[in-house]
Amino acid sequence: MEIGLLLKIAGVGVLVSITSAILNKSGRDEQAMLVTVAGIVVVMLMLVGEIGQLFDTVRSVFGV
Numbered sequence: 001m002e003i004g005l006l007l008k009i010a011g012v013g014v015l016v017s018i019t020s021a022i023l024n025k026s027g028r029d030e031q032a033m034l035v036t037v038a039g040i041v042v043v044m045l046m047l048v049g050e051i052g053q054l055f056d057t058v059r060s061v062f063g064v
Helices: 003-027 029-062
Strands: none
Touching: 003 029
């Protein structure tokens, strides 16, 4: 796994947490929840390629 991917995930996490905190303080709890869910979706989309590579590696190791 690349260190760049970890830094991107950490950046998304920091951005989402700051945005969510600001929205919570201003009384917009629904938007804060949507920002949090959107952050989770973005991170999951980043990880889809890595998970695909993991499955390819497992297939090649076991010769399937």
